[in-house]
Amino acid sequence: MKPAVVRRVIKPALFVACLLPLLSILWRAFELGGSNLGANPVEQVQDTFGQWGLRLLVTTLAITPLRDWLNAPWLAMLRRMLGLFAFAYVSLHFLTWLVLDQGLHWPSILADIAKRPFITIGFLALLMLVPLAVTSTNAMMRRLGRRWKTLHRLIYPICVLAVWHYYWQVKADVREPLVYASLLGILLGWRVWKRSSRL
Amino acid sequence: MLIKRPRPGDSARIAPSEITAEDVYFNRRKLLKAALALGAVGSVATSTASERATLRYTRNERYSTDEDLTSFEDVTTYNNFYEFGSGKGDPAARSHRFKPEPWSVTISGHANVTGTFALEDLLKPHALEERIYRLRCVEAWSMVIPWIGIPLGTVLRRFEPTSKAKYVAFKTVHRPEEMPGQRGRVLPWPYVEGLRIDEAMHPLTLLAVGLYGKPLLNQNGAPLRLVVPWKYGFKSIKSIVEIRFTERQPPTSWHLAAPHEYGFYANVNPNVDHPRWSQARERRIGGGLFDSRRPTLMFNGYEKEVASLYAGMDLRRFY
Ligand code: HEM
Numbered sequence: 001m002k003p004a005v006v007r008r009v010i011k012p013a014l015f016v017a018c019l020l021p022l023l024s025i026l027w028r029a030f031e032l033g034g035s036n037l038g039a040n041p042v043e044q045v046q047d048t049f050g051q052w053g054l055r056l057l058v059t060t061l062a063i064t065p066l067r068d069w070l071n072a073p074w075l076a077m078l079r080r081m082l083g084l085f086a087f088a089y090v091s092l093h094f095l096t097w098l099v100l101d102q103g104l105h106w107p108s109i110l111a112d113i114a115k116r117p118f119i120t121i122g123f124l125a126l127l128m129l130v131p132l133a134v135t136s137t138n139a140m141m142r143r144l145g146r147r148w149k150t151l152h153r154l155i156y157p158i159c160v161l162a163v164w165h166y167y168w169q170v171k172a173d174v175r176e177p178l179v180y181a182s183l184l185g186i187l188l189g190w191r192v193w194k195r196s197s198r199l
Numbered sequence: 200m201l202i203k204r205p206r207p208g209d210s211a212r213i214a215p216s217e218i219t220a221e222d223v224y225f226n227r228r229k230l231l232k233a234a235l236a237l238g239a240v241g242s243v244a245t246s247t248a249s250e251r252a253t254l255r256y257t258r259n260e261r262y263s264t265d266e267d268l269t270s271f272e273d274v275t276t277y278n279n280f281y282e283f284g285s286g287k288g289d290p291a292a293r294s295h296r297f298k299p300e301p302w303s304v305t306i307s308g309h310a311n312v313t314g315t316f317a318l319e320d321l322l323k324p325h326a327l328e329e330r331i332y333r334l335r336c337v338e339a340w341s342m343v344i345p346w347i348g349i350p351l352g353t354v355l356r357r358f359e360p361t362s363k364a365k366y367v368a369f370k371t372v373h374r375p376e377e378m379p380g381q382r383g384r385v386l387p388w389p390y391v392e393g394l395r396i397d398e399a400m401h402p403l404t405l406l407a408v409g410l411y412g413k414p415l416l417n418q419n420g421a422p423l424r425l426v427v428p429w430k431y432g433f434k435s436i437k438s439i440v441e442i443r444f445t446e447r448q449p450p451t452s453w454h455l456a457a458p459h460e461y462g463f464y465a466n467v468n469p470n471v472d473h474p475r476w477s478q479a480r481e482r483r484i485g486g487g488l489f490d491s492r493r494p495t496l497m498f499n500g501y502e503k504e505v506a507s508l509y510a511g512m513d514l515r516r517f518y
Contacts, residue, residue, distance in 0.1 A: 039277030041488045103491035173285035
């Protein structure tokens, strides 16, 4: 794939694709075309954003292995956009919880973050995503040099916390969280294997 | 109409079969049951489909709230009924193959009258009433639902529970062919629930057969379910096939699945949190995107009626 094609075609297409979940939520929130957000719209919005945050995080993590397996170096050009969209959806997930679900009721919000382990680790994952988003610009990459790479390894614990957060949140049906856990196991396991085989 | 399946040990008393010819014995039991099921008079008649389509009932104002009803649409599309899947939309989307007719219920355990009864016979002697109750799910959302049913206690008394009947255990039907959720091991099947006998006999406890004036839809627990309005929704077991009077506290499904999260009592209590979320406030379904949570009431607002059942109990321990 030529870099120009990636820049002019693939990246814009990916940008639009990543906006679709948000557009779908807005579409249903305004009940366009007879659609709606169902009986519990707040939950629907929050869960959709959380789901896409997690999917995009795992997709971001899959870029390096996929690049290797498919011998497609151009994939790396998509990584920053995927990571930033993951951050955006997780932030929307958090804001939905803060504003629409909790109604900015600070005593409950603080108590939940402090006392509910599944919320605590989700919050931790979000906090860890902030420095990655802030240092995602080219200027920051240049400024941080080698340290940039070290810093961005934070994505591994972030993904572990995110899947754990999901696993802990469900009531009994853990099948979907386990699918994410398996994917994560493969993506992280591959890195460990790669590293040890290089030694 | 009677599905008779007497078993040895059905009755706690000395089996009269020891002193009576067997056929006479069985006939006697059959007569007893027939009389019981029909309220002693009237002929056995199956209700037709059109009869079932609308239920005849009277509103019980005393036990009804005047809060705004949750829409029929929401009550029938947003459900927790893991037998059909764990998503809220699964029960409505995946329950089409379930057949709530014909239906029978087995009554067993510590009672003078036990056996298996066709649903029509079980209900026949009783007048249906409508009660508008709040329903509070353990997941911190709530609805207001116009149920139609019979106080459970009046039904149970017909079976003459003995002094050994300290608890009542309930069981949901197990039909993996018709209930896709039962093909996975998300919960141990069949679903079981239980109440203390005084809770079961409490006038608020309803054996429901309908809502919004119509027979229960499959996703709401057709054809027969429990409604215990001061407890979290999972206590209100659906599609009941067995009611058993027991001496010991019976096992309950969510308690088996996660004992530290779901207790036997499961009374709605804003002061005792679920380990993973707060129970202090709830989201009323139907309020839309910008509706804020409302405070959860002790015993879901039925404190005056039921608090005395738990006098002196540590509700933190017996959650
Ligand atoms: C990397 C960060 C995060 C990711 C990837 C993530 C992802 C998810 C996912 C996938 C779900 C399940 C949605 C479903 O049931 O379909 C979820 C649920 C939830 N998350 Fe997060 N989350 C993150 C951070 C947070 C934060 C920071 C908070 C709040 C402080 C939070 C609060 C919640 C809550 C309250 C639920 C349960 C929602 C419900 O009851 O339906 N999450 N999250």
